[in-house]
Amino acid sequence: MLILFHTYRLSYKSPFKSFKYLQYIRSHKTDTMRRWKQPEGSNSLKLYNSLTREKNDFVPKTGKRVFWYSCGPTVYDASHMGHARSYITFDILRRVLTDYFNYDVFYVMNVTDVDDKIINRARRNHLIQQYKNSNHQISKILEDLKEALVSFKDKLEKTTDPDKKNMLTKILNEVITQEDILQKSLAEKKSEDVLDTLAKELLVKANDPMSEMLDKQFGAEITDHKIFNALTQHWENEYHEDMNSLNVLPADVLTRVSQYVPEIVTYIEKIIANGFAYESKGSVYFDTVKFASSQKHEYAKLVPEAVGDLDALAEGEGDLSQASSGEKHSDRDFALWKASKAGEPFWESPWGKGRPGWHIECSVMASDVLGSNIDIHTGGVDLKFPHHDNELAQAEAHYGCEQWINYFLHAGHLTIEGCKMSKSLKNFITIKEALKRNSSRQIRFAFLLHAWNSTLDYSTNVLKEAEQTEKIFADFFLCVKDILRKPENVPLNAHNYRDAEKDLQNSFMEKKNQIHLALCDSIDTASALQLMQALAKQAHIYTGQMRQAEQTPNHSVLRSIGKYLTRMLKIFGAHNGEQEIGFPSASGVEGANREEIVMPYVDLMAEFREDVRKIAREEKVTKILKLCDEVRDNRLIELGVKLEDQEGGLAPVVKLVDKETLLKEKQQKLDEIEKKRKEKEEAKRKQQEEKAAKEAKAKIPASEMFRSETDKYSQFDENGIPTHDASGEKLSASQVKKIKKLHTQQDKLHQKYLAEQKK
Numbered sequence: 114m115l116i117l118f119h120t121y122r123l124s125y126k127s128p129f130k131s132f133k134y135l136q137y138i139r140s141h142k143t144d145t146m147r148r149w150k151q152p153e154g155s156n157s158l159k160l161y162n163s164l165t166r167e168k169n170d171f172v173p174k175t176g177k178r179v180f181w182y183s184c185g186p187t188v189y190d191a192s193h194m195g196h197a198r199s200y201i202t203f204d205i206l207r208r209v210l211t212d213y214f215n216y217d218v219f220y221v222m223n224v225t226d227v228d229d230k231i232i233n234r235a236r237r238n239h240l241i242q243q244y245k246n247s248n249h250q251i252s253k254i255l256e257d258l259k260e261a262l263v264s265f266k267d268k269l270e271k272t273t274d275p276d277k278k279n280m281l282t283k284i285l286n287e288v289i290t291q292e293d294i295l296q297k298s299l300a301e302k303k304s305e306d307v308l309d310t311l312a313k314e315l316l317v318k319a320n321d322p323m324s325e326m327l328d329k330q331f332g333a334e335i336t337d338h339k340i341f342n343a344l345t346q347h348w349e350n351e352y353h354e355d356m357n358s359l360n361v362l363p364a365d366v367l368t369r370v371s372q373y374v375p376e377i378v379t380y381i382e383k384i385i386a387n388g389f390a391y392e393s394k395g396s397v398y399f400d401t402v403k404f405a406s407s408q409k410h411e412y413a414k415l416v417p418e419a420v421g422d423l424d425a426l427a428e429g430e431g432d433l434s435q436a437s438s439g440e441k442h443s444d445r446d447f448a449l450w451k452a453s454k455a456g457e458p459f460w461e462s463p464w465g466k467g468r469p470g471w472h473i474e475c476s477v478m479a480s481d482v483l484g485s486n487i488d489i490h491t492g493g494v495d496l497k498f499p500h501h502d503n504e505l506a507q508a509e510a511h512y513g514c515e516q517w518i519n520y521f522l523h524a525g526h527l528t529i530e531g532c533k534m535s536k537s538l539k540n541f542i543t544i545k546e547a548l549k550r551n552s553s554r555q556i557r558f559a560f561l562l563h564a565w566n567s568t569l570d571y572s573t574n575v576l577k578e579a580e581q582t583e584k585i586f587a588d589f590f591l592c593v594k595d596i597l598r599k600p601e602n603v604p605l606n607a608h609n610y611r612d613a614e615k616d617l618q619n620s621f622m623e624k625k626n627q628i629h630l631a632l633c634d635s636i637d638t639a640s641a642l643q644l645m646q647a648l649a650k651q652a653h654i655y656t657g658q659m660r661q662a663e664q665t666p667n668h669s670v671l672r673s674i675g676k677y678l679t680r681m682l683k684i685f686g687a688h689n690g691e692q693e694i695g696f697p698s699a700s701g702v703e704g705a706n707r708e709e710i711v712m713p714y715v716d717l718m719a720e721f722r723e724d725v726r727k728i729a730r731e732e733k734v735t736k737i738l739k740l741c742d743e744v745r746d747n748r749l750i751e752l753g754v755k756l757e758d759q760e761g762g763l764a765p766v767v768k769l770v771d772k773e774t775l776l777k778e779k780q781q782k783l784d785e786i787e788k789k790r791k792e793k794e795e796a797k798r799k800q801q802e803e804k805a806a807k808e809a810k811a812k813i814p815a816s817e818m819f820r821s822e823t824d825k826y827s828q829f830d831e832n833g834i835p836t837h838d839a840s841g842e843k844l845s846a847s848q849v850k851k852i853k854k855l856h857t858q859q860d861k862l863h864q865k866y867l868a869e870q871k872k
Contacts, residue, residue, distance in 0.1 A: 150516050158214060161566050161635045163415055163497065163521040168635050171520065173488045179210060179218045182479035183364070184492035184500070187225040188348040189234040192355045193541035194571055195534040198527035199493045201557055202565045204361040204686055206491075206522065209636050212684045221482045222364035223475060224352075226345035226371050227468055229431025232457055235344040236332045237324035241316075244327060251299065251312050257326070258292065258319055264329070265322035280539055284321055291318045333455035341458050342371075355544040359553045360686050368478040370469055374460045377469045380477045380511055381449045389510035393440050395452030395465040401445045404506055409515060412506050416498035420445065429471060429499040433457065447503055449473045472503035476511070479504075485512045487519065494523040494566070526568045534571070542571070554687050554696070555579045561638045561685055582646060586678065589649040590695030591755070591768035592656055593675040597694075598712060599764075601668045614667045617655050621674055624648045628681070638685060645678055660763055708769050715754055719767050722756075750775040808866075815860035819852065832856070 149165045152172040159168040173179045183203055186196060210216045225231075249257075262285070269281045295311045303311075316323065356363070370377075381397055384390040389404050390397055405412035413420045423444055427435065434451050448470035453459035459466040469477075479487060485508075492501060501521065508517040527534050534541050547556060558579035563569045603609050624644050631640040652674050659666040675694035682688040682696075690697025722741055729737035745756045753772040758765050816833030819826060826835035826844075834856055837843050844852070 152519055157633045159633065159635055160520055160522060163523050164518070169520070173216065174486060174519065177216050179216045179488045180483045181207070181218055181220045181489040181491070182475070182483055182487055183220065183222045183490070184475060184496055185222040185224045185364075185367075186349075186352050187228050187230060188345045188352060189228070189231040190348060191543045191545070192348075192352050193534065193543050194529075194547050195493070195527045195541060196352075197355075197359060197544055197547070197556065198560065198569060199491075199524040200356060200361050201359055201560050201686075202524040203491045203522075204359075205557070205561065205638060206565065206636055207362065208684055208686050209632060209638075213632060219366075219483070220362075220364050221366045221368065221479065223368045223370070223478050224345075224349055225471070225474060226342075226349065226369050227458065227474075228370075228471060229433040231341060231345060232433060233328070235341045236335050236456060237328050238344065239335065239340050240327040240331055241320060241324040244323070245313075245316055251295070251308060254312055254316065255292070255295070258288070258315070258323065261319065261322040261326035262288070264326060268325075276533060276535070276540075284318075284539075288315070288319045288322065291315045335456045338458045345371075358548055359544065359556065360689050362686075366482055368482065370474045370478075373474065373478050373481070374469060376481055377473055377477045378450075378460075378462050380480070380507075381473065382463065384449065384507060384510050387510055387513060389506075390449055391442065392464050394437070395467060396436070396440070396448055397450035397464055398436075398441050398446040399449055399503065399507060399510070400442060401447070401506070402443050404510055409513070410506070410509055413498060413502045414505055415502050415521065419498040419502075422498070426499050429503070431471065434470075447472060447499065449507070472500055473507055475500075476504045476507040476517075480508055480511070480517075485514060486517065489520045489522060490518040491522045491524070494525055497523060523566060525564070525566050528568060528570045530572050531570055551576055551579070552583075555583055557685070557687050558582045558642075561642050561687065563639055565636065565638065582642065585646050585649055586682065587696055587770075587774075589653050590675060590679070591770065592653060592766060593671050594695055594708075595766045595768060596656060596666050596671060597668055597675075598716065598767075602665050609665055609667050613655060613658065614670050617652060617667075617674075618670055620651055621648060621670070621677075625677065641681070642685075645681060648674060649678060660759065663763070712767070712769060715767055715769070719756055719765050723758075723765055726758075746779070750779055810859075811862045811866035813859070814863050815856050818856070818859050 149162070149169075151169060152174055154170070154172040156170045156172055158171045160171045161167070162169045186192060207218055207220055211218050265281070265285065269278065269285060272278045272281060291311075291314055295308070295315055298308055298311055353363075381390065384399070385392070385397065388400075390399050401412050404410050419425060426445060426447060430436075430448060433454070434448055436448075450462060450464055450467050450473075451470055452465060452467045457468065459468055479490070490501070490504075505517055509515065529540065529542065532540065551559075555576065556579070559571070559575050560569065562575075562578060562582065569575070601609070624647065628641045628644050631637040631644065634640075652671060656666050656671070672694070679688060679692065679694050688696055722744060726738060726741050729735075729741070745758070749756055751772065753770055753775060755768040755770045755775055756765050757768070814833075818833065819835050820829060820833055822835075823839070825839055826837065827839050827841055828837040829835055834849070835844060835852055836849070
């Protein structure tokens, strides 16, 4: 078998035959392959495990301690909502495991600061900036652009991926349009300032083709490695700022590739010693076929069906790292160590100057901190193959083990209005852009309302649902706090734990149990949040019924529900304040003190206003009523106070809300009023047009109604009824019958019009 294996591997290099050979290997292995080993024990908490593609009992290897590694960002550009999908998702899972199920989670995450994308971006940014600073003549810019576009068009022609092709086409069209504007301005002899501005705008539009050309010409001359470090440090800082804005907890340990090169070299040496890697032309490659042929190991545990996908493998290797012919034993082998070319950062190694491959970094850093067997590994679903499959192979080849990771959790894709989001496609919304439209809490609600491992469409409807969810909880909390601030007046020799309270309490207990079961079911936050909303709505209805009946709501039941929902939202990361009930105000920690200090005065003002309104209604002083409305609708809103008047003489509900939120609600109401006004005007206009059209039609005598339709008819009888079509052919009996019917209707309409004119 060993002789057959080597003969096959060296003789056949095609991806199809390599894939067929893997199938052959699998078919001759024992039936223990692809058998995930459940850690000893059982648990009511189940997690969807990508290794088994089903929900498994979650059993950590060491009691309540959980060792968790998560793939972090590759820091070469702004973090976008696709990244937020992963990092908020894992933050939610981490918080639930820690704060709800009481696990002691040790969370490790890496930062990729050595990568082909980083090298490309840093070099090109540096070279295009140098080019711009050189203040070239416009003729030189146009000449260079012409050269750059030749290569860019060739790249476009060879691109088969439709999304990438659309992106490149869009860039090309924008460049051509801007170039035409500049050429036209040159012909018109516009001023130097105008031409200079247009040339700068052209270079912005042509950044991709121009920087690619410059990189091909001068990239190998880059020797200052601070250029690469400056890029990664900038975008890593931006990443941490974004995560803080999204209320994502920092990792317990943060590792960087650039700081782990010695450990990576040692790790690779062990894989070579174990017979699963080889050196070739200064690089080191993982031997996927030999690994897959081992009785103890299996390659591509997560996505075995993708083994022959050479495009995915090539993308994982990077644009700068495509091996030359004959350099690898198999097309599917991947780089553990890459020989550095001119213009690339490098470190010394037993194989010469080079840098780590992409996949090896996570295997090494996770192993160094967490060991040879890890409870949880997380990452985006797009990393399954080849990144995570290669991670597993490397670590298991290094340790000689069969199961390096016990539970692999993958966050689902994020799309924008149904379209794929990707940095490489320049189709993304940055986190900072998203936070201009929605708060971090609303974004988190959007994620909480969907299964963490399913595709989420970042759409207007999803965001509206998130906003509505936040409003449901916010209104409930404010209502409860308004009730709890007032005395619980219970009649003498009576109590307020009646049937209504018993029903609410029983529902509360049932909902708590259902929420627990939902979280045990692979942390189903979507179901849990729906149950929480239902509980808030039910309690809200109860308070309304009590008010209408002029009875005091039960403080104890409402306080318990308010505290529970607040606690659950804190667990989900949708609340980071100290309040026992409700969301924190925009003023942060001071918000709690503000509420305690301000509310007695606001309540006093609200009571005084209500007394004034009663007198004004009795005395029918409309000016005072309007002034009271002005205070409610404008003055108090500016102070962050929401006053809700109640029917039947009930005391108003007073809510302390963020000023920005109230102003937004006010504007939405004004927008809705304006929308209805415009709709009413449009309906009136259409009605008038229809009336005018009907009147105009009624003015036409029946004998004249068809005579103007010369494109249809050529001859008419004495009553104006058509007898021949436009070509001179006589109309059929059925056609004439239909025309006479219309003629009769028009005659009646016209006679009615004439009769009305005589009145």
